[in-house]
Amino acid sequence: MPAALRILSLCAALVALGCASRPIGDVTLERGxxxxxxxxxxxxxxxxxxxxxxxxxxxxxxxxxxxxxxxxxxxxxxxxxxxxxxxxxxxxxxxxxxxxxxxxxxxxxxxxxxxxxxxxxxxxxxxxxxxxxxxxxxxxxxxxxxxxxxxxxxxxxxxxxxxxxxxxxxxxxxxxxxxxxxxxxxxxxxxxxxxxxxxxxxxxxxxxxxxxxxxxxxxxxxxxxxxxxxxxxxxxxxLSERPAMETAAEQSARATERARGFLKALDGGDLEVARRMMSPTYSRKIRQRTMTTIAEQLPGDGRAAVQQFVAALEDIIDSEPAGAEELPFSKVQDVVLRTGTRGFMEALGVEGALSKDQVISFFFEFAQAYVGARYFAESDQDTAMTAAMMRLQTVDAARTFAFAEATGRFKRGAHLEVERLEIVPGAYAPHAVVTLRNRDTDGRQPATLVMQMRLEWGDWYVAELQTAGG
Missing domain, CATH: 2.40.10.120 (Thrombin, subunit H)
Incomplete structure (x- = not known):
């Protein structure tokens, strides 16, 4: 057993006996x-x-x-x-x-x-x-x-x-x-x-x-x-779960573990787990592009499409019985999915500029915050609109945009596995280039994809997926 693990195991045993302090990596906690x-x-x-x-x-x-x-x-x-x-x-x-x-x-x-x-x-x-x-x-x-x-x-x-x-x-x-x-x-x-x-x-x-x-x-x-x-x-x-990242070998092992965990979450349908593994920096970049593209259409014909969407949300809120304690998510989801239709995207003015998944992601995050504010906080429409815009500024919402952009590179259910991983030193932080192999390619799906990962906030996060050579 490595020395660090022996120390951790010993202190864990002493804690049960009333140990005053416990080192967890480079942090020492004091037990009162x-x-x-x-x-x-x-x-x-x-x-x-x-x-x-x-x-x-x-x-x-x-x-x-x-x-x-x-x-x-x-x-x-x-x-x-x-x-x-x-x-x-x-x-x-x-x-x-x-x-x-x-x-x-x-x-x-x-x-x-x-x-x-x-x-x-x-x-x-x-x-x-x-x-x-x-x-x-x-x-x-x-x-x-x-x-x-x-x-x-x-x-x-x-x-x-x-x-x-x-x-x-x-x-x-x-x-x-x-x-x-x-x-x-x-x-x-x-x-x-x-x-x-x-x-x-x-x-x-x-x-x-x-x-x-x-x-x-x-x-x-x-x-x-x-x-x-x-x-x-x-x-x-x-603190106990915080990964060790001091050596190149530790960084490589953790990057491989995270890459495999991301693919496992996708393959198993644990989309929320996979979404949280998206790089915050890259997610903000994708969000900025998505929101700028939509915002450019609002002074013109795109405003009517957004007003139509908000009116549909208001109809859902008005139809719910007084005192209901659960968000009518299924009804909201139906309205959100309609934003990905060609007709709505053309009315919004983003057809050809944004993918269907990007538009749905934007209105999904908007709707969750807007309906939540109207339904639970009993906010007026202006306050709910402010809550929705604040939600869109969060990293959590940005990850929804980035996840939609990344997974649009391959069909759901693609059986991807890590073939090779390379750590590339950077001026501020290293990044990892992960080559993925599709086990069950059928001619419609690329046999090889490349996943970029960033080291941020003490762990590895997925930045984007690219076709090999793309």
């Missing part, structure tokens, strides 16, 4: 003690020193230090849609510290979690975790347990003189429920909080009465009090 509970003020003051505000070109969120060497955990959605991170600031430290040199070490492909690294010249105060290994949530958290969240001060927190306090304010409450499922956010169970979670709190820690992190604030439902968090054991599991 229970014993005597702390007061809310003590928990808040200690926790605040380890919490940072992440400012990006599209918004703000929180992160918290888990290793004094500068490793922080946050939500994937806080950073994945941003073109760049402007800075990471610790408002509660005295003096306040701010970092511009930020590296995205790893973004979990399925969980709403990410690991970032700051270039620090001195250790940062780190938070201890309720568990540093994979453990059931019942091992460290129970319904009605008292928990504390940290948030940036709002206007409601201003003093009589109108001045908002520095640092963070504490929001105390309780664990409302231990298991809530929302596949749209990520796999596994989330736990519910009684505190109102506001915009900008995503990625922050949920602290228990011992000052330990028991979860990561992740999402909230509009018109519902409270919020939802990812159990902290999931963050430890994310």
């Amino acid at each position: 003690k229970t014993g005597r509970a702390q007061g809310d003020l003590a928990v808040a003051q200690k926790g605040a020193a380890s919490v940072a505000v992440i400012s990006t070109d599209v918004g703000r969120g929180l992160a918290f230090v888990v290793d004094p060497a500068g490793y922080l955990i946050t939500n994937r959605h806080v950073i994945e849609d941003a073109d760049h991170i402007e800075d990471v600031t610790f408002p509660a430290l005295r003096p306040q510290r701010s970092f511009a040199a930020v590296r995205i070490v790893y973004i979990d492909p399925s969980r709403d979690l990410a690991l970032i690294k700051l270039d620090v010249d001195a250790p940062l105060p780190a938070l201890s975790l309720a568990t540093v290994g994979l453990a059931p949530i019942e091992d460290y958290l129970h319904a009605k347990d008292r928990v504390l969240l940290l948030a940036r001060p709002s206007e409601d927190d201003a003093s009589a003189g109108g001045k908002k306090p520095d640092g963070f304010v504490a929001r105390t409450g309780n664990v409302r429920e231990l298991e809530v499922f929302n596949p749209a956010v990520g796999p596994g169970a989330f736990f519910g909080l009684s505190q109102a979670v506001r915009r900008g709190q995503s990625g922050g820690p949920v602290l228990d009465r011992y000052g330990r992190v028991v979860g990561v604030v992740s999402w909230t439902w509009k018109h519902r009090v409270g919020g939802y968090a990812i159990p902290i054991a999931e963050a430890a599991q994310m």
Whole structure:
């Protein structure tokens, strides 16, 4: 057994016996003690020193230090849609510290979690975790347990003189429920909080009465009090699953594994798994091309086609009974599929400029957000339109466009296998060229395809598929 695995196995065994810390790759997590509970003020003051505000070109969120060497955990959605991170600031430290040199070490492909690294010249105060290994949530958290969240001060927190306090304010409450499922956010169970979670709190820690992190604030439902968090054991599991990429051999092995995983997902019909493996950089490029082509038609005749599509969605919304709790997806899907017809594409003005799959992908993402806003959030049409446009700007939506473009290169059910993989060094990051062989070519399908892969966010992602020599 390799030395690294022996160390990991030994520490995993020690954790069960009460080991105080656990190294997972180059990140060392500290396991907190229970014993005597702390007061809310003590928990808040200690926790605040380890919490940072992440400012990006599209918004703000929180992160918290888990290793004094500068490793922080946050939500994937806080950073994945941003073109760049402007800075990471610790408002509660005295003096306040701010970092511009930020590296995205790893973004979990399925969980709403990410690991970032700051270039620090001195250790940062780190938070201890309720568990540093994979453990059931019942091992460290129970319904009605008292928990504390940290948030940036709002206007409601201003003093009589109108001045908002520095640092963070504490929001105390309780664990409302231990298991809530929302596949749209990520796999596994989330736990519910009684505190109102506001915009900008995503990625922050949920602290228990011992000052330990028991979860990561992740999402909230509009018109519902409270919020939802990812159990902290999931963050430890994310770090354990993070692939090793230090050597060329490790990079090659991981690229091969990811390429085969992508093909397996396609062959097995796990299209959502395959879609999430699309390169974020390449996906943004495809989205930009698709949206620009459609936008160019909207000042002219294309506007009528879009208005017709929105009217069809409104008809679905109006036809649903009051109080229905499920999105009428099958009806929405029927309307979306009609956007791929030649007649609609000609009316939109994109026939010959975009593929059928690209047009369907655009209106699929648009419809999901629009109907969701109208149906569940009870938004008006203008607000729903804004929600739809915001959805189209996400990496998740961009991947839908890129996936449609890539898979359009071959028919569904093609039996592709990895024949050869070559790692090509790059100025900023290497990329991989994967030659694929079709086992069951019938003359209509190319016998050989080439798959380009990019090393991004700590893992390999599929960029595009090309015919050999194309």
